Amino acid sequence: MISQQETGAFAERYRNDLLDDTVPFWLKNGLDSVHGGVLSSLTRDGAVLDSDKSVWAQGRFAWLLGTLARTVEARSEWIDAAESCLTFLDSHAFDRDGRMFFLLTQDGRPLRKRRYAFSEAFASMGHAAFASVTGSDRNAAEAIRLFRAFTDHVAEPKSNQTTRPTKGIGPVMIGINVAQTLRENLDFEEATEQIDRWIAEIEADFFHPSRNCLLEVVTVDGAVVDHFDGRTLNLGHAIEAAWFILHEARLRGRDTHLIELGTRILDCMWERGWDQTHGGLLYFTDLEGGSVQEYWHDMKFWWPHNEAVIATLLAYHLTGEVRFAKRHRLVHDWAHENFADPEFGEWFGYLHRDGSPSVKLKGNHWKGPFHVPRMQLYCWKLAEEMLGAM
């Protein structure tokens, strides 16, 4: 069990890390006062390691800052920085075909576009959070427009998949979170229907209880693909999906079916992914325990640990089961001992299996002001709710 005292300590730790470390680290080091937006590729001590701008990072930071402004306090520093990221996106992140880029130069010229639509997803979240603070109809409309662009893109058949049509859990899982964000910020009630469809798809097609796992890639009908891609399990994605489902259960008055689905996914993927030798969560494992194609499968990345910290605390809150309390302490402690950098703040992102850092950078085109502060904000607020209920 987690006592009132321990819950209070968790709340304080998550709050202080968020407001005194993570958010100041990115505002101080990442904000681009010349061109606007945020630079995410920073060294250990916050210097600019690469001036190219991640499109994902702009939408994600705007989401974080807008959410802080709505749920903590309406600091103008946060609102201005969120606006800067969104303005940078508006000015530079859209190609002529309407699709968003993935990477831009510091001053906004296009460098790379990908075939996925996650840039649209994160930009939608940013506009939604900003709209809820400022009341801007334009940002609210843009959030919904980008959400629809994302769902349309996900629904499109992919021309490169005629021989063996497959689908990944990524867009489904992230889609749930974007829809939850739009509903929370914009009273976008049609989100619930879409969330129900996506959760049903996870349960029907990606969750294979007979194999004791949530699969990352399946056939379009939800069957196992007995090749490298289909056997490779992504523990972080699975545990992230689990907490999005548990969050939905929490919002729906502890919906028992959703609690059961979320905790079953969390249970089986924790068993598969927690490293009994060194601690921490492995990045990929193979469905059958064989060789994974991705040779860096046993590294420890920051973000699956952020997802697991949230998922375990939320599962404990919803079920009171002792195993989730134990796992929360375990992953909280391992992550803070190995990823957190007390000397310069924020977290390292990439560790070897034994917990030693592979690189000491604080951000790149993927790691930025998102997973760490989202965990801190979610767990701070959840711990406070738990205290209130005690």
Add this chain to the structure above:
Amino acid sequence: MISQQETGAFAERYRNDLLDDTVPFWLKNGLDSVHGGVLSSLTRDGAVLDSDKSVWAQGRFAWLLGTLARTVEARSEWIDAAESCLTFLDSHAFDRDGRMFFLLTQDGRPLRKRRYAFSEAFASMGHAAFASVTGSDRNAAEAIRLFRAFTDHVAEPKSNQTTRPTKGIGPVMIGINVAQTLRENLDFEEATEQIDRWIAEIEADFFHPSRNCLLEVVTVDGAVVDHFDGRTLNLGHAIEAAWFILHEARLRGRDTHLIELGTRILDCMWERGWDQTHGGLLYFTDLEGGSVQEYWHDMKFWWPHNEAVIATLLAYHLTGEVRFAKRHRLVHDWAHENFADPEFGEWFGYLHRDGSPSVKLKGNHWKGPFHVPRMQLYCWKLAEEMLGAM
């Protein structure tokens, strides 16, 4: 210095490993008697781990077997297997636009196509080696046609590079080797002019002696790109390029300029890449010693070690410098101690920095019957030449 006795021992080791271990491993476990061609994704003990077929592997295995048939003996087992790989390519590997695929199902249906033209490069090498054994005009013509398709593709401006046009050393370096292979097998004399152009491009644009390195990615004019991609050094590619240049020097009667260029590249990249802590060659390093974007940068892959074994022996042969003899022993010993699998044969492909295996598979879509046997064949024949000259 490497004594006559040690040279003889090297020759014997490389020959025996090639003919008694590596080639039988792939012929026994990889050949597909039902659909033709070779399966490269094999477990440690040679079972099929993934039945999808790598297009690269077909061309590369055909090259190896054709070259063995020409330079060792005309075994029908080798010639038949080479033909099987090439027939599989002819029947299945070409898209309607004439470009080759990257990955096929076991029975030849298309799964993946990439924007690079390395499938064409390796298929060209396979046809050339096969043509030289069989005297087939059709295979000779196909080798040349595919080489031209490769060079045309390399020369095409890439539409995704308008903001910051860059170029990589990969096509240039592999192009040199394909041209050398065509010339060796087909008396394709125009190859030499193209090789000269590519070596000149490496010297002018990719080799930066003032920075003590061969760069992997530069601007189209050969300047440093001060971003992740431009600062990331690929030790294996650089050392491979070095020995292709040294091979050209060897063919041109110990051309002093080419010997100097090849050994300078080898010297500076060896210094940057050899791991003083654990031994072995690091995969990526940063130009300035900073954080590399690729978080698995410090893993040890089999193929850079194959290239370094060849490069060091060849550099020693051409210069007689003791440092190359020392490095040859060092990389030979480290690689054989850590990658070779005496229990089931062939080599592991992917080790952690400390030399422990990350995965124990013997092949996947990238690792197949190519780098290990190419090293064994080249070094066996080179050691014999060295013995003859002693």
